Amino acid sequence: MERIESTDVLVIGGGLAGERCAMEAAAAGLRVSILSLVPPRRSHSCAAQGGMQAALANCFMADGDSPDLHFLDTVRGSDWGADQEVARIFADNAPIAVRELAHFGVPWTRVRSGPNQYHIKGEKVVIDEPAEKAGLIMHRDFGGTAKWRACYAAAGTGHAALYAVDGEVVRLGVNVRDRAEALSLVHDGGRCWGAVTRCLRTGRPGVTLARSTVIATGGYGRIYGKYTTHATINEGTGASLAMDTGLVPLGNMEAVQFHPTGLWPSGILVTEGCRGDGGYLLNRDMERFMVELEPAKQELASRDVVSRHMMQQIIDGKGVNHPAGPHLWLDLRHLGVDHLTTKLREVYEICRDFLGIKPWEELIPVRPTQHYSMGGIRVNKDGEAYSLAGLYAAGEAACWDMHGFNRLGGNSLAETLVAGRIVGQKVAESTRRTRLEIDTSVANEFLDREHARVQSWLNRSGAGQSVYAIRDAIGEIMINKVGIFRTGSDLAEAVEELRVLHDEVDRAVLGCRDPGVNPELSFALRLKGMARLALVAAKGALARTESRGAHCRVDFPDRDDSNWLNRTLVRWGRDDADPAFEYEPVGLLDLPPGHRGYGKASHVEMTESLDAYNEAVIDQQRRHGMRDPGEPVGSALKPGAWRDAEARAGLKAIEAGQSR
Amino acid sequence: MTARKLTFEIFRYNPEDPESKPHMQEFTLAEEPYMTLFRALNMIREEQDTGLQFDFSCRSAVCGSCGMMVNGRPTLACKTLTSDLADTVRLHPLPAFKLIGDLSVDTGTWFRAMAEQVGAWVHERAPFDPKAVEEPMDDELAAAIYESDRCIECGCCVASCGVANVRPGFVAPAGMNRIARFMMDPRDARSDTDWFDVVSNDDGVFGCIGLMACHDVCPKELPLLEVYAYLRRRALGTAFLKKA
């Protein structure tokens, strides 16, 4: 019944990152298998609507844009937590990735020449798009960028991209095993040789041996319970698989991004656009609290600031009660039916479909939720994991690390494709050089361990909690104490409480023991991993006594480049008592740390010189497990190329355009 | 205001369990504000029967995981509000697909086979050149392609289709929509004669008997009636050309 099969490349995850990577290996003539919890087209990549950043500089508001400017925005956005060489590789390759998608059939929205009406900062503006750009890929503004840069396919960028890439996967004949889950990695201590799997149609276990293994399992938003915009399947299992080995470190797990307006109780993302267009936030007493708290910007203050005030209202008991937990109101009534059914059509449809309300008549229940996971499996610039040969990671599951402590909107879709291409090529190269040299007895040992884990769940009885109660308790702790605004005392409590829950998992009892896939068992097998991820995120956040990007410590409000210009690494083998934390330099610094241009202006300067910092990077990273990439570290950096980028960008042209 | 009591009659069968026999099982639940079948089914599973099988992923009507028969009509459960339903709700799995268990069916295998059958990818004219600027495309055309690219492969049209339920090789409305999507894309190198072989047989457009229930059930409101008419026109046109 149990079976061992082999392939050349095993890709765990069928979202954009996994599939793009698989394509590259398949095109190189290798046998590739993709595992996915769901048919690949149902991966969460399909939910991204906003756009994909790439500096094509096609429309008027993008005039003068360049990969150099994209690099600057990305590094500044990361609050200098990014690996700048990776940000450079990313910015240089994003245009190729977007154009390649056009080649695969993505119906990108295109430039219409002649006068076009846009909404810019709430005002109607007419801009002439030049004839020579007609029909090229159009851009929109996505916040946090110097130019309009986000390429988009109407309101379904992620959907269109995923369908196009999956079409290529079908064309290339890649073996896709949907409803199949990786439970653990198979390795011999030095090299990864595939994974133990479980079929989610039948519940049957198996092993897939491979010369190279790629983890592309997406984000871990569900450790925040229902307080996330993520799909129900984003449970961070990929990061758990890697951490379970005890060899591979996870990077920056405390770096988590939040969004102020998740629809309640579903968590579905409601675009910023509704506050941009003049929406109000109200508490249970119908007070517009943002007016008093942020008189200047009111509801238009930054994501983080708005989220924080909203959380405080809820904590102060000013939320509106709902059986699933308190929420606040988003008031769009004054915008009127015309505006809501045209300019904010997606919001109107969400209200109609998921609340059954008309937003011009009724209030919308919202609250802040988790939105993006910057942390993940730590890899070098080729996407190869630290400390375990033959293992790669790409996409949201990876800490490649172009986002540092804050991801810019639209950069993550672009990352999945850029990384998929590059990592796929590296995987193909190294797979060709590797022979499958693993004893089946080692594979069987890993299979037996997973089998024992399944049995222990099925055999356990007693008065333990339900797996869902533990999941919910973890989510409450994460959103309330490891959330948007963090303090040492909250985090210390969170660590203690999470530890208790983590141990509770081993006593939890299933209600269902039916043969077959058993949905409760499937979830139970992921729960320990989720508890472990939550705990390392909380511990990492407690240890990091500064504020950087999305990691905001109320008790340490400044970014501290003298002590914390580094990346958190954590290792925690499945059988080890406690996680072990280490810190490595963020990477070679090209753009010196400075002010982001928004948010708080003050920070503690680095004490070391840039040269001294850079001098030590490679050795230190090697010491922390970095495997040498194919090209030397720093080879793609293009030092100083950003220097005149802003001058080249022609800001004057933008002003001229706006005044029309 | 006291909450309404909802009764759910749910189809149960676990093919992996030799003891299991197909039957309907009843659950009751107090209704909540803004309750969708996503929340209701998860509450039932978490509080009443942890073995209940169903599929959700995005819970925002974009991934196509949650197609099921709600009171006999195929639709997306995640965007079905209980406030739009009567006190008793009957739930069945989508027909035409292989049953995995309870409300969960195997759409993945079906859609992969369909994609292979119709060649659901751009048949390229030339290899990608990473150094070249993209080929321009009229925005109207891009928008039209996007419109038919919007299908989320939830399987509701397949489940509603009289032919797909009895003829496994039939590409069904979702397949026809895919064909139309690539036919109108100038980046695809296939000619009308290439398409003729895909379209003009009983597994293609001529297999359709015109009941068009698909058009009414599509949760994304794709204009399947127009798609069908477009394909028939194209297929008949090619047939004439072939004869001439």
Ligand SMILES: Cc1cc2nc3c(=O)[nH]c(=O)nc-3n(C[C@H](O)[C@H](O)[C@H](O)COP(=O)(O)OP(=O)(O)OC[C@H]3O[C@@H](n4cnc5c(N)ncnc54)[C@H](O)[C@@H]3O)c2cc1C
């Ligand atoms: C609501 C929302 C809107 C967004 N909008 C944008 C946007 O406009 N622009 C932008 O750039 N980014 C956006 N993002 C972020 C972006 O969509 C994601 O970061 C990106 O799509 C992740 O892609 P991925 O391939 O890494 O992972 P995913 O697409 O999440 O795919 C993960 C895959 O892994 C599989 N998997 C997971 N665990 C296992 C396992 N154990 N075994 C086997 N398979 C497994 C899953 O089945 C799935 O196929 C948005 C995110 C959200 C939540």
Ligand code: FES
């Ligand atoms: S869960 Fe994705 S469409 Fe319903």
